[in-house]
Amino acid sequence: MNIFAPIGRAVLNYLAQIGRLAVFTLDSVTACFRPPIYWNLIVQQIMRIGFFSLPVVGLTAFFTGGALALQIYIGAARYGAEAFVPVVVLVGITRELGPVIAGLMVAGRVAAAIAAELGTMRVTEQIDALTTLATNPIKYLVVPRLIAAVISMPILVAVADSIGVFGGYVASTQSLGFTGAIYLKNTIDNVTYHDVSSGLIKAAVFGFIIALMGSFNGFNSKGGAQGVGAATTNAVVSASILILAANFLLTNLLFTD
């Protein structure tokens, strides 16, 4: 038994998978710009991906904002810089935690749902059936989800930003002795266009990653229930990792002041 054979096979499989993903991404993106575009499906997916994620994203943003304020206070107090809590909460939420927390929550919720739905359609031959009915499966299934996710995520993150800052406000006024009016004035005086927009651009990229990984894993699922389960897991894990990696890259490349 050659010990290099399994290693080589794993590397080849990995490279083949990257190649498949690249082709799939290219096909999907070009399909976004070629008619027909299924507008009603896009609206339906915006409801599923965006609207129904609001409670999850809102709650996590609120608690994250609150915890962030408490932690920053501890650090800032060491230098007598408690007054900076509102600004740091603002920057932390809008630039970083809003998009990342929302991205990870939506990855768990939506990438899984997309992979499970498309994976089941794959193993029950529904995707092949689309082809036989003169309908391109990428256009009918993937494009609406991609477009909906790219539109929904910035809106979700805008909501998450507001609620996250509000979470910081509640924690600061309730436990840290801040005056509400001063906290708000500090926040509003310091909010910059760049803080918010950088987070929203990240959000759109994360939305793309979520829908792409959900669709790709669903489309390529094999076997029966087990294959769909594996596709769902892979979708969530790969979307989450890619979101964190893309977050680092985007922060590094584009959003340093």
Place this chain on the structure above:
Amino acid sequence: MARISSTAKVELRGVKKRFGDKVVLDGVDLTIQPGSSLVVIGGSGTGKSVMIKCVLGILRPDAGEIFVDGKDVTRLRGGARDAFQRKFGMLFQGAALFDSLPVWENVAFGLIQGRGVKRRKARDIAIEKLAKVGLGAEVGQLWPAELSGGMQKRVGLARAMAADPEIIFFDEPTTGLDPIMADVINNLIVDTVKGTGTTTLSITHDLVSARKIADRIAMLYAGKIIWEGPTADIDNSGNPYVDQFIHGREEGPIHMEVRG
């Protein structure tokens, strides 16, 4: 082999397909005349489905050509592929109904999405097609999950026929049905397709079904068509493989690979 047969509706020439190390199709040659019904028989896992998916363009053959109406369609892509897809209808083994859509929309799907027919008109056509397979208009309001296996097959048949395609593929049309329901489906296939000028290609291992719906029968074994002839000749084909298969004997030239 390089003969040009301009009359064939569908022609496969030396079609090969492999998955990894496993050779599934090893040079399939097959011709289907317009308006005829060809049934391909063969054991489970002999590549019958793969062959149909190659013709449909769902899978791409590694070698060989596929002609539809004398035109090489093997490597069509994009808009040209979509246009040629409209000639086809297919009944899938598990019916493959879209469970997110009610029954009538499943039947009307190819009309609405693939051909831009207005919903109201497509709905009328769908109800008419459902009636042809013996289902009432009220079934159109149900969801696919609410139907029995036999009803799903009938809806699948209605969907395959909805756009009046030139060629219909049947993938194991009777598998998983009781003998009576299988006969109902066979009769429906014969009644709804025969005489309409539609060309059909079916794959099955159900010989009762094959004898009923086929004009000609071909047998696929080890990636090749090993016998082809009129349905009446199947019992005296003189081919030991065909004989073994149609009589369902374990002994003979075909060795079942029992391992996965």
